[in-house]
Amino acid sequence: MATMQDVADRAGVTKQTVSNVISGRVPVRPATAAKVRAAIAELGYTPNLVARSLATGSTKTVGLFVPTVAGAFYADVVEAAEDVLEEHGYHLLLCTTRLDGERARRHLAGLTSRSVDALLIAGDRDLNDHLPLLAGARFPVALCAWETGTPDAFPVVTVDYEQAGYLAGRHLRGLGHERVAVLASPDHTTRLAGFRRAFAADGLDLPDSAVHIAAEPTMAGGFEAANAAFAADPGLTAVFATHDVLALGTLEAARISGRSVPRDLSVVGHDDNPDVRLARPALTTVAIPKREMARQAIELLLRAVAKSTPVVNSLQLLRPELIVRDSTCPPTI
Amino acid sequence: MATMQDVADRAGVTKQTVSNVISGRVPVRPATAAKVRAAIAELGYTPNLVARSLATGSTKTVGLFVPTVAGAFYADVVEAAEDVLEEHGYHLLLCTTRLDGERARRHLAGLTSRSVDALLIAGDRDLNDHLPLLAGARFPVALCAWETGTPDAFPVVTVDYEQAGYLAGRHLRGLGHERVAVLASPDHTTRLAGFRRAFAADGLDLPDSAVHIAAEPTMAGGFEAANAAFAADPGLTAVFATHDVLALGTLEAARISGRSVPRDLSVVGHDDNPDVRLARPALTTVAIPKREMARQAIELLLRAVAKSTPVVNSLQLLRPELIVRDSTCPPTI
């Protein structure tokens, strides 16, 4: 593996000159540059990024923590983040925490050793406790897709989840539903609160018994939670699932229990994953701009890296949007 | 940010001694070690991984290329790979190529600059052309989930896709199906060949007109391909979709066209994604050991890194397995 010194020897110059033609930071006489380029080509030289990183203090990679990469939501976040990074010549160091706080902590501690120029943490579950580890990080840190207990020590780019829940609730209320259930992941408390607010606005109180926590964020989890909801209140007319995938499981549970959607049961999801458009019936859901969220969070970070200023600490809330499709209608009972 | 020298000064030793207590490679007198540890704690010192990498020549990170992270298949591959890496103290540099050959080439070229100790490339699409770029790589490279035109320059850990297709075909033939269609992604030629072989064994030839290429590996893609298949042969009794997600789209298309599955139409998928168990009817599919595949490929690489020997160049084929569920039965027409 050729080194910069090898190239310099071959071209009859010093390695600083080689560095200059590569970086373009300092003008080099065309004839000299040509010799250098020729030497590079002959040797198949390619700069050692690690050495460059040590000299410059920049690794050109940013770390991204996500709970998982399975499921359309975080997959999209990862790919959107990667797109922005690529535009800026950065690489992606990925870490999926898998709902395992200890695992997350280990990785967090590992990254502190500055092998990364910046860090984006997406999704709160199990990570809130370990954020103080990052207090002394020598690189900018930002958070996105944060729903509960948003820390104020770091900039956050997230969605107005309260509003998202409210949109779902208002839609169902507007249709005239009164006996409803919420199928939620444990940490979706803000969506739930927004949903409650929509009902409270009409003087309706959503009892805790109408909230069913899904054991896991999968179709199977939604399936079971829906069955629990049906058992708790056989006469309910609508369900808000705080995850599309939970809503898909609900559709199955409805089918099996002989409920026709939306005639016997309205279903509202959350996220607007691509799949739900093809579900039968096509799912009414709350869309959230996840790609835009990831993009803005990364850009925020990259801006701080570029200027080597601390990140501006702000809380940015993107707007959710209700997408009405075929899984909701007024109650017919 | 404290440096090793700072710690040494504080503890009243030289930085080599600090290095020794951190690495544990050389015994250090307990009293000295204690002083050093105290200094480390007081300063909040954490070693600079980039400097260490330059000195040791190892970055403790391996690169992983996947076509995408959306969809259960590659999401699983990524997480399985990450698990193994974590066990060995490695980080994951992720690159999704997004079916974009040019993008893949850029990243490949970038990684050649040894910011990575090893590289795993999963999924062939659009990458075969650029593999020669890796010929001179100074780190081990391996391939997995490779279906067509398996290169012999690198070790490959993949699935016996021909056998997978054959299993699907034999199942359908065993049930008595004759008029069948295949819904395939463009690069699934090996699964297709295996499927054909099962029919050829009974003297049945699968005409090209029975093969329908899905525009994209999504439910919508499967939906459209299924409709094309129905139009081409309204009397077909079974479909093999080379992707579960295509099969899911087929289920929708069948529903809408009034075909009851499996009575009017048998459907076989491929991959055994978690979702398909909950589909109605539950999908018969060919399971492939993707997590095991990723694990073995990474371990192969890590072994080569550890011994700094070149990877042993082999082709390893994992066995697919047919999972019979409720979407297939003998033709009733």
Added chain:
DNA sequence: CTGAAAGCGCTTACAG
């Protein structure tokens, strides 16, 4: 526009 020097923060033999 080109060259000599110092430094990025570690590790690795090698003496003592």
Added chain:
DNA sequence: CTGAAAGCGCTTACAG
């Protein structure tokens, strides 16, 4: 068991 030296491969002022 501890310290002095050289080196990993680059970049960055700084003279000429």
